[in-house]
Amino acid sequence: MSLAASAGIEVEGLVREFKNGPRAVDGIHLRVAPGEIYGFLGPNGAGKSTTVLMLTTLLPPTDGTARVAGHDIRREGAAVRAAIGAALQEAALDPLLTGQDHMRLQTTLQGIPKGERRARGDELLERVGLMDAADRKVGGYSGGMKRRLDLALALVHRPRVLFLDEPTTGLDPSSRADLWDEVARLAREDGTTVFLTTQYLEEADVLADRVGIIDKGGIVAEGTPEALKAEIGRPSVEATPADRADRDAVAGVLSRFGSAVPAPPGAAAVRLESGENLAEVVRALDAADLAVADLQLHQPSLDDVFLAKTGRKLDPPASEEPAAV
Numbered sequence: 001m002s003l004a005a006s007a008g009i010e011v012e013g014l015v016r017e018f019k020n021g022p023r024a025v026d027g028i029h030l031r032v033a034p035g036e037i038y039g040f041l042g043p044n045g046a047g048k049s050t051t052v053l054m055l056t057t058l059l060p061p062t063d064g065t066a067r068v069a070g071h072d073i074r075r076e077g078a079a080v081r082a083a084i085g086a087a088l089q090e091a092a093l094d095p096l097l098t099g100q101d102h103m104r105l106q107t108t109l110q111g112i113p114k115g116e117r118r119a120r121g122d123e124l125l126e127r128v129g130l131m132d133a134a135d136r137k138v139g140g141y142s143g144g145m146k147r148r149l150d151l152a153l154a155l156v157h158r159p160r161v162l163f164l165d166e167p168t169t170g171l172d173p174s175s176r177a178d179l180w181d182e183v184a185r186l187a188r189e190d191g192t193t194v195f196l197t198t199q200y201l202e203e204a205d206v207l208a209d210r211v212g213i214i215d216k217g218g219i220v221a222e223g224t225p226e227a228l229k230a231e232i233g234r235p236s237v238e239a240t241p242a243d244r245a246d247r248d249a250v251a252g253v254l255s256r257f258g259s260a261v262p263a264p265p266g267a268a269a270v271r272l273e274s275g276e277n278l279a280e281v282v283r284a285l286d287a288a289d290l291a292v293a294d295l296q297l298h299q300p301s302l303d304d305v306f307l308a309k310t311g312r313k314l315d316p317p318a319s320e321e322p323a324a325v
């Protein structure tokens with residue numbers, strides 16, 4: 001088996017249709033190379049979790065298949081499960097057990113030899129920064145600490161492929177950054193292949209080598225964050241008139257500088273053509289006697305890629321955790 005086949009992910013026409021429900025995943029194809037971090041980006045209900053459940057063999061596909069770490073998810077479930085680690089949205093943690101208890105259970109379940117369990121557990125708790133809380137009950141952990149424990153548990157058997165389903169949703173920015181560091185280190189130093197779902201554009205941008213954007217069960221764009229942004233190219237300018245009645249007039253002036261792109265209600269926006277700049281837009285609006293309450297220049301971001309491909313904005317999920325852990 002080639003290295004690529006033994007540690008990567010190959011998805012071929014994967015479909016999941018729920019009874020009386022949507023076609024949650026609608027024939028997707030993708031490849032993740034060994035050691036690569038693949039960011040699967042999309043809004044609520046796009047089909048991210050359903051894809052992860054299929055790739056981790058927890059949900060059978062309706063059609064198509066995938067090979068994970070060289071094994072077919074439909075026919076070689078046990079081999080897939082042996083090669084992967086997963087930290088999914090519903091972390092199965094027991095609030096009455098300590099972090100160390102969890103590590104002891106997991107190292108036993110994963111068949112780590114008795115004499116090595118404690119060391120392996122401590123090594124991973126140290127790695128995710130939980131050593132100080134190792135003998136505290138998980139019921140008292142913050143959201144960020146639970147996510148980090150869940151990550152440590154997923155790493156016990158040194159998986160070649162790691163699945164993380166929205167690992168930082170609800171975390172405060174500092175806990176999120178800690179988790180990013182750890183995930184990046186796993187790929188860089190251990191060569192772990194990471195398949196990560198996220199609703200955060202920033203997360204995909206910072207962490208992922210390549211990004212697949214999923215919307216309504218289909219992949220609408222794929223590439224490195226840089227390539228996706230370059231595809232969108234030029235910055236856009238968005239103007240909000242002081243008087244809402246002037247919106248169409250503002251849109252008319254802007255249209256001289258580029259083609260219209262979606263804008264919030266009451267505003268107009270265009271993707272600037274090359275050579276056009278903000279100063280000229282301001283002069284033109286002024287010459288037309290149009291007062292603007294707000295004028296913004298947006299450099300292309302993954303947000304723009306999402307907007308350009310789907311016509312909608314990707315609203316980030318709210319942070320649930322008030323303080324750093």
Ligand SMILES: Nc1ncnc2c1ncn2[C@@H]1O[C@H](COP(=O)(O)OP(=O)(O)OP(=O)(O)O)[C@@H](O)[C@H]1O
Binds near residue numbers: 020024042043044199
């Ligand atoms: N067990 C199920 N039965 C019926 N429909 C389902 C089931 N699980 C998911 N769906 C539907 O499939 C679609 C995709 O859901 P999925 O959970 O994969 O999306 P997601 O991108 O992971 O969203 P989120 O970010 O909210 O987790 C949604 O419309 C969802 O309502």
